[in-house]
Amino acid sequence: MKKNGRALESIRKEQIFEGALSVISAKGTKNVTLELVAKASGLSKGGVTYYYSSKDELFRDVFEFLFEDFFRQFELMLHEKDDPYEKLLAFTWLYTVEDQKLLLGYPLFFECMSLANFDEEYREIFHVWLSRWVRLVTEVLQECVAQKGLEIDDVDSTARIIGAISQGIASRWYLDRKGHTTEWALSAYERTVGALLNIEFDKESALFDKSQL
Numbered sequence: 001m002k003k004n005g006r007a008l009e010s011i012r013k014e015q016i017f018e019g020a021l022s023v024i025s026a027k028g029t030k031n032v033t034l035e036l037v038a039k040a041s042g043l044s045k046g047g048v049t050y051y052y053s054s055k056d057e058l059f060r061d062v063f064e065f066l067f068e069d070f071f072r073q074f075e076l077m078l079h080e081k082d083d084p085y086e087k088l089l090a091f092t093w094l095y096t097v098e099d100q101k102l103l104l105g106y107p108l109f110f111e112c113m114s115l116a117n118f119d120e121e122y123r124e125i126f127h128v129w130l131s132r133w134v135r136l137v138t139e140v141l142q143e144c145v146a147q148k149g150l151e152i153d154d155v156d157s158t159a160r161i162i163g164a165i166s167q168g169i170a171s172r173w174y175l176d177r178k179g180h181t182t183e184w185a186l187s188a189y190e191r192t193v194g195a196l197l198n199i200e201f202d203k204e205s206a207l208f209d210k211s212q213l
Contacts, residue, residue: 009051016041016048017065020058025107029059029115060121063112066105067129074136084143088193089201091137091162094170095185106174133163150197158196165192 019041023032034055038045052058074093081087096102112129115122137159144150152158166189173185190201 012043012047013051013061014065015043016051016058017062019043020062021066021104021108024059024062024111025104028107029055029111032059034058060125063108063122063125066108067125067132070102070105071132071136078136078140084140084147085199085201087140087143088162088197089190091166092186092189094166095173095182095189097182103174106170110171130163133167134159137162144197148199150199152197161196162193165189165196 016037020032020037023036023040032055034048034052035045037055037058038048041048048058077090077093078087081090093099093102112122112126116126134156138155141152141155141159145152145155169185169188172180173182194201
């Protein structure tokens with residue numbers, strides 16, 4: 001019974017998280033109530049408050065759920081690629097118009113950044129996000145060194161720079177698609193990272209066919 005109870009709790013919480021993600025993405029945390037989360041989750045308000053007595057407590061778990069799901073998906077994508085340069089190009093997944101789940105996460109990412117400016121707990125959540133992102137880039141760069149003989153003086157520092165490049169481009173691409181198109185985002189990432197590492201990417205291995213943009 002206990003095992004079944006834990007499984008049900010996990011299902012219910014994921015249901016709540018998915019509902020919360022959709023309404024926070026559309027309205028922002030200030031405009032979201034537990035009633036709205038319950039409605040979006042297909043549950044009663046009591047079904048939500050059974051697990052969360054306050055929306056602040058829920059929202060923190062929602063952001064952690066979002067980030068965990070993001071990294072799980074991206075790590076699977078990286079593991080499907082053998083060439084480390086292709087893995088570097090895989091970070092341009094951030095600029096995928098067709099991935100609705102990815103686009104749903106952007107408003108929450110920006111919301112977390114805003115909350116982190118005033119709230120230490122959200123700042124820690126954001127720190128964990130950045131740390132995991134840097135770790136992923138670091139692992140790819142280490143593969144570039146081992147498999148391609150790429151010379152990098154400071155892998156950790158370089159990983160942080162690439163992380164900042166990819167996310168800076170992503171912010172402009174998402175918030176100002178009119179001025180910063182998908183073609184621009186892909187080209188900017190490839191040219192900037194290529195220049196930083198002194199490499200030229202094989203355009204045939206790029207994730208996106210630019211002729212279709």
